[in-house]
Amino acid sequence: QIKEGPLSFFNLNNYLGASFFSDIYYIPLDIFTFITILLSYIFPTELAYSTTELIKILAGVMVFAYYLRMTGAKNRTIFWMGIVYFVSGGSVSFMAFPVFLSLTFYLPAALVVIQYYFRGKKWVVPLFAFALVFYDFYLGYSALAFMSILYVVEAFKRPGFRVWPFLRDGVAFLGLILLGVAMSGVILYPSILYILEDTYRTEGSFNAWVVTIFGYDLKLFQPE
Numbered sequence: 517q518i519k520e521g522p523l524s525f526f527n528l529n530n531y532l533g534a535s536f537f538s539d540i541y542y543i544p545l546d547i548f549t550f551i552t553i554l555l556s557y558i559f560p561t562e563l564a565y566s567t568t569e570l571i572k573i574l575a576g577v578m579v580f581a582y583y584l585r586m587t588g589a590k591n592r593t594i595f596w597m598g599i600v601y602f603v604s605g606g607s608v609s610f611m612a613f614p615v616f617l618s619l620t621f622y623l624p625a626a627l628v629v630i631q632y633y634f635r636g637k638k639w640v641v642p643l644f645a646f647a648l649v650f651y652d653f654y655l656g657y658s659a660l661a662f663m664s665i666l667y668v669v670e671a672f673k674r675p676g677f678r679v680w681p682f683l684r685d686g687v688a689f690l691g692l693i694l695l696g697v698a699m700s701g702v703i704l705y706p707s708i709l710y711i712l713e714d715t716y717r718t719e720g721s722f723n724a725w726v727v728t729i730f731g732y733d734l735k736l737f738q739p740e
Contacts, residue, residue, distance in 0.1 A: 518553065544615050545703065546651040548572055569617055576620035577602050583627045615652050619659065622648065626663035630670050633689060641689060645696025649704050660693055 543549065548568050555564035577598050584594045601624075625644070632640045644663075648656035667689055671682050697704070 519556070542613075542615070544618060544651045546618065546647065548618055548621075565614060569614060572617050572621050573602065576624055579621060579628060580624035583624050583631065586628065586631045615655065618651060619655060622651065622659050623662060626659060627666060627670070630663065630667050633667075633692075634670070634674065638688070638692060641692035642696035642699060645693045646699045649697060649700035653700075653704055653707055660697075664690065664693070 548571070551571060552564050552568045555567055558564070559567065580601050581594050581598045584597060589597070629640050629644045632638075645656075645660060648659050650656075667686065671677065671686070
């Protein structure tokens with residue numbers, strides 16, 4: 517639609533027509549989609565998608581290797597861990613839809629962001645949270661949960677661990693994540709409204725699901 521010109525905030529290709537924001541779950545607004553668009557001007561669209569999928573895996577391996585370098589791993593360890601990550605079944609398990617494979621990049625990127633936070637570059641955290649929601653708000657909150665849990669793990673691994681600084685910095689880390697989510701409200705808020713059925717679609721309704729058992733009608737669900 518971007519290439520042909522009919523892009524709008526109401527998509528007639530979605531069933532009988534629906535808000536543009538109903539498609540945000542399916543179409544990630546991130547660097548990989550941008551790469552796909554650029555490649556589609558050179559290759560057929562299917563080949564552009566396939567090429568981008570390979571780029572995701574390679575980028576994920578490079579980011580994972582960078583994280584290992586930041587934590588002081590040896591070159592031999594980085595090389596073999598990169599190979600394992602490249603061929604791991606974990607990457608294949610994300611392949612139900614192209615958007616899932618992007619986690620191969622975003623999850624190790626979350627580890628890098630945590631290291632940046634420890635090194636004083638706290639401004640990276642809200643920007644990364646912002647990018648995750650734009651990437652996909654459904655998978656984004658999963659990646660943010662992953663990052664929050666791994667923050668605790670990485671904090672415990674650091675030398676000289678103390679409880680009070682851990683709690684103080686942890687609250688600040690969580691606050692920066694929430695700031696990034698708030699910044700993403702420009703796309704997240706309309707999507708939430710769509711989920712809550714604030715849409716142009718006509719709304720259906722029903723009184724109850726009724727199952728007849730031994731001649732008696734049993735109402736399984738009765739909306740108020």
